[in-house]
Amino acid sequence: MPKGTGLERLELRLERPQLTFRFTYAFHAREVRFERDVGQGFERLFPETFSFRADRHDPAELYLQLDDLARKPQLLAPRANRRDSDLLVSRLVLALPRYLERLLARLADELPEEAMERVNEDVALLAQVVARFLGNRDHEDGPGIRMAGLHLRKLVFESLQALLRRRVDSHYVERVMRGEVDPVEPADDLSVSGLFHTLEGGDSDAVNRALVRLTERAFYRWLEDACLDEDNQAFEVEDSPFEDREVEVLRAVVDSPGRVLHRTEDLSPFLRRAGHRDCRRVIDKLARWFLRQYDVRHASAMIHHAEALARGRVVPHRVLSRHSARNYALALAGLAAPFCAAAIGYQHAPLFFDLLCAGELLLVGFAVFWFLLVRFCWRRDLSFFHSLVPRIAAGIIVGYLPIFFIDEIWGFVNRPFPILALVSALLGLVTLLYLYTEVQRRLGASDLAFARARELFLLGLLQAFGSGLLITGLTGGYMASRNWSPGAETVPVAVLAELLPPFVGELPRVIGFESVYAFPAAVFVMAFFSFFIGTFLQLLWEDIPITEPL
Known part of the structure; x- marks a missing residue:
């Protein structure tokens, strides 16, 4: 693309009619120039050059010039035919969004704010005219043309957004968002020509209304109809003009x-x-x-x-x-801290650690019942529930069902800590592997996939630990007495707490008070077992992501 003094020009060559076509957006003069060279130097295609000045031209004239390019091949060259004009227009439309995007990026660093405001006005209008021209074409377009149409939507949105920030008072925008001001005025003309004359006029109220409504419309067309529509595959192809779909979504949001x-x-x-x-x-x-x-x-x-x-x-x-992974890890550390501390100093202050661990169990139970009774039954607020990825929690609950009431699992829980730690670590790593495989299959990028899988793993482990703490606290006494009693007869949990060897360090396998007992060994092992089983079942029997909403 050759460069003039401050201008970038878009040149296209057609070999059959021996034609070089040149498109120029002259930002300093606010003009759109169509030129041709058939061997005698560049000359204007149309008698009059379109300019973004309300006292001289209307955007409808620019639309007609584009239409003439497509329908009147004789304007291009004596040897040109309709196929040549169709080819030229298609190539122009394909290249124009990238040309304008590069120009905007360069001018943003070179021009003062007032001049850049005029450039954004011109680009917003030009992109809308070209998009309208594309929408009215009477033949089927290929994927490249559809890609150009999406790119034009992005340009319209970003240019209008820049104008909104520059020309509309932020307090007015906030009042509209709060519903205190209605930007809808039946007399407003929101067509391309209407916006053109509104921006050039002196009515600030009309400018405010027009820019808010049109920017909002462009925002939804770009975000909802382009970024969130995965069927278009516009962000996945090799020569896409866009960044990753997720990057573009966040940039808009x-x-x-x-x-x-x-x-x-x-x-x-x-x-x-x-x-x-x-x-x-x-x-x-x-x-x-x-x-x-x-x-x-x-x-x-x-x-x-x-x-x-x-x-x-x-x-x-x-x-x-x-x-975040950091907050999940901190929450896990907070839940495990009383037990870790008891493993070091339980013999020095048994009453204190019994109170501490029993208090944690009561706190977890209170939090669960507060959510069920207050947030759900009273307020009907399920946002917290949905934000915790309930499919993971459901899988964990399903995972607890086959292990919690099995005597062999409770017998295994009574094994020495090194064996339990090794088995739990193995289950945890395999669960992380399954999660990573699913995430990487969809996202592709290995680093991002591992980071997301790690977050899901920590979230699931946190839910499994909390669920296990509550479930074993409510019903674990019966299973512990049944499976951990040394003789044929069951022994009360209080007696078991004295008879059983420590789980790790000085940490007892049963800690707390009558009716408020925690079973750290059972929670430790069953959390990994249940999370592994729940994840395994979810990934193998559900053909949807583990984070899919219920």
Whole structure:
């Protein structure tokens, strides 16, 4: 692509009619130039050059020039025919989005903000005109043309978004999102020509309304109809003009400088619009899509935000998700800490550690019953439940069923710690392997797949540990007395606590008080067993991701 003084030109060569075609967006003059060279130098294709100036031209004229390129081959060269004009227009449409994207990236570093504002106006209008021209073509287009159409949607959205940030007061946008202001005005003309004249006019209220509505429309067309539509395969082909689908989704969804979604205010304003059906629909789609990408953190953020929107409790500074491998590991460490401490110092303060471990068991039970009675039965709020990936929890519960009431498993739990640790480590690594295989098959990238599989593994292990702590605390006394009693007769759990050798270090195999006993050895082993069985069953008998919503 040759460069002039500050201008980039798009040149296309047709060999049969011996024609060189040149397209130029002259940003300094705000003109779109169509030129040809049939051996005598470049000359204008049309008598008048289109410019983005309301007092001189209308976008309909640019549309007609594109239409003439397709329908009047004699404009190109004396030897050109209709096939040549179709080929030229197809190649122009294929190359134009990349040309404009490169130009925008270069000018963003070279031009002042006011000049860049005019460039974004022109590109938004030009991309909409070309997209409309593509939509009205009367013959079937190939995948390349469809790709160009999606690329034009991205350009329209990004250009309008830049104009929205520059020309519309942020307080007005926030009032629209909260439902305090309605941007719909029946008299507004939101066509390409209407936007053209609105932007060039002096009515700031009309500009505010038009940019908010059109940017919102472009946002949904790009995010929902392009990024979240995996059937288009636009992000997976080798020569795609886009980055990875997940990168493009996050770029559209997150509106913070670092592109990190942490709080509600980091979301795009169009995902914070109260009482808006399109907003709620897209948020639900995003939650499901992130779950299918095994991205629990962003899925959880969408789930909690959807619930807040539905209940009218959107708080800008609210943290949307705390899901991460680090937090899972910290939660596991917190649950295991009393038992680890007891393994070191139980003989020095047995009463203290009995209280500590019994208190943890009561705390876990209280949390579960609080969720069931308050969050579910009273508030009807299942966002926390859905954000925990319930298919993993369901698999773990299914995994507990065949092992919890089997005498041989309880007998195995009484083996020495090194054997239990070795078996548990083996089960854990195999479970991680199964998870990684599933995730990598869908995501492809090994590093990303391993990171996502590791997060799922830690989340599942946390759920298995918590479930085991509660289940064994409620009914483990019966199974322990039945299987761990030294003679033919069952021995009360309190007596077993004195008779059995320690699990590891000074940690007893039974710790706590009457009716509030924890069984650390059983929890340790059964957590890995249940998670392994649940994952194995899920992956082999379900042809859907383990994170698929219920």
